[in-house]
Amino acid sequence: MELKSTQFKIEARKAVGDADLRSKVKKATGVSLTKRKEVVDELPDWEELRQRGYDLRKVVIENLDEYLRRFIEAARRNGVLVYEADDHKGGRKIIYDIIRRASADSVVKSKSMVTEELHLNAMLEENGIRVLETDLGEYIIQLADETPSHITAPALHKSKEDIARLFQEKLNVPYSDDPAKITAAARGKLRDEFLRARVGISGVNFACADTGTLTIVENEANVRLCTILPEVHIAVMSVEKIIPSFDDLPIFLKLLPRSATGQRMTSYVSLINGPRSLHNPDGPRQLHIVILDGGRKRISNHPVLKESLYCIRCGACMNVCPIYQSVGGHAYGSVYPGPIGSVITPAQFSMKEAKDLPFASSLCGACTDICPVKIDLHHHLLYERREIVNRGYKSFIEKIGIAVWRWMVLSPGRMEFAGRIGWLLRKMLGKSMPAPGWTPHRQFPEIASRSFRSLMKNKSTHGK
Ligand code: SF4
Incomplete structure (x- = not known):
């Protein structure tokens, strides 16, 4: 099957910038969800x-x-x-x-x-x-x-x-x-x-x-x-x-x-x-x-992904997905968009070409909750993310970034230190503090001067 999923990030960025498209998709999926709720609740x-x-x-x-x-x-x-x-x-x-x-x-x-x-x-x-x-x-x-x-x-x-x-x-x-x-x-x-x-x-x-x-x-x-x-x-x-x-x-x-x-x-x-x-x-x-x-x-013999074949093609997981609502279906570059598309496109057609799709999810689990045949969609997406990383399909920059992040979060002291650096930078640069892929569309949020951990530590010391 011809896939265009390698273009997902480019197409998704274009779609997110298209306010007209977003409002049409949001309106149509919203109507579907309202109608569904009425007949399911009864x-x-x-x-x-x-x-x-x-x-x-x-x-x-x-x-x-x-x-x-x-x-x-x-x-x-x-x-x-x-x-x-x-x-x-x-x-x-x-x-x-x-x-x-x-x-x-x-x-x-x-x-x-x-x-x-x-x-x-x-x-x-x-x-x-x-x-x-x-x-x-x-x-x-x-x-x-x-x-x-x-x-x-x-x-x-x-x-x-x-x-x-x-x-x-x-x-x-x-x-x-x-x-x-x-x-x-x-x-x-x-x-x-x-x-x-x-x-x-x-x-x-x-x-x-x-x-x-x-x-x-x-x-x-x-x-x-x-x-x-x-x-x-x-x-x-x-x-x-x-x-x-x-x-x-x-x-x-x-x-x-x-x-x-x-x-x-x-x-x-x-x-x-x-x-x-x-x-x-x-x-x-x-x-x-x-x-x-x-x-x-082949997928029916897979210990995890075989569940994706339970799908009865109702489309509800698309309607409820915040990513689908924001980018519509074409950005996925696959016949099957949305959460189920992000699971079956890599599994059925090409893990390498569709490597970005399992990451097109907030992992909120709304897709799993709405699925009429209880497919554990967001855990399948997580599973595929792991597969994609294990197969080495992620970029070098991303791998380095994740390795640094892992090194940092594994130590409370390093976490604390990174938080303080972040707070200091945010104070100096204000709302214009850059974060690639994030701040072109949003302002950098405030960072607390003290971490939750140190606040709790302080509180328990005073409480004694
Ligand atoms: S909600 Fe479930 S059955 Fe419906 S399309 Fe998505 S995965 Fe398939």
Whole structure:
């Protein structure tokens, strides 16, 4: 997967300086968090549900090969054509070949993070296959020639005015920032494409190992149209989307919509078992499922990071993260931004290229607290920081700085001395005291003339 995470510090600095972007991201994430809170607070058993979700994800990831085998067998029994792709290149080729065999030169597509990871659209367009994103957020991003900035709200960084201008320019429709008119304009453009398309591509939210059922949640009915109207449906999923049983689905259907969009339930939940048949005359003639590994099986054997595969892609950890709120999603340079992106991008793709991402966290733990499947995100970030340092990926200056800091804090006397020097410098230089990377945007704070330790020592001496 193409990563731009090496540019994180540069892109983050630019994003922090963009007040307009920050206010849009903050507003959108704030709305999501408020809506989430309302529907989570009404469930007295939310914590038990989270634990149940965690336990079920754990069972699957710790026995991934077995559950994968069960799912594939069940899907094949349902008349589905199943393919396994070890890597991204293999995944792209399988999908391209299916489209070619269907003699299609265009596809309609619903939202799928795995296809983002595959850079599928770019490959298909390069090979003469037109791709039309049908989820409104993805459609906006495609028109703007951008990448998603959030895993559930791809156009979260755009205001309705931005979208109105974009539609005016690209779709030649009168300017209107009325959301109903924006939606109607998109619908008008997309409707005919659904009717014409021979191939529809979708993602998958959950895949039931016992019945082979695919579950896809959505609010716009575009998934329904992508998966039912075309003759051929290609469902693209990654290996960890499997859940043990159809009976476990209600738990995840309580956890996901509440955490992702602050809804008790999404407007549509599609349960797809197979292609059309004598008993079920609706739906596509062929259903293909492409299952991508892309490094996940390797992570499922990792003693710590395997937990990152429990993720159900709700996006709540992004909404609550102070770093994501300040820089938005593009700065991360990965398909997966925010706390979970900062864990899985180094683990799954490249520790070296993504070495700055685990440091993009205040370690406040809000991501861990909000995660519906209880992934211990901030401790995973800490673990990866240690790995990055151990592998020698930090700069020489940083290593020296940390070594000096360590030497200083290991001795109370040296700590005291450093505090006094700092206080003296601050007194002499005032608020303009420089601290690289910090003071260009902030003033240096006051330093107390005496340390807490010496004050306490003094107090206990007087108290005797
Ligand atoms: S890590 Fe948890 S909170 Fe973040 S996207 Fe995944 S499931 Fe949601």
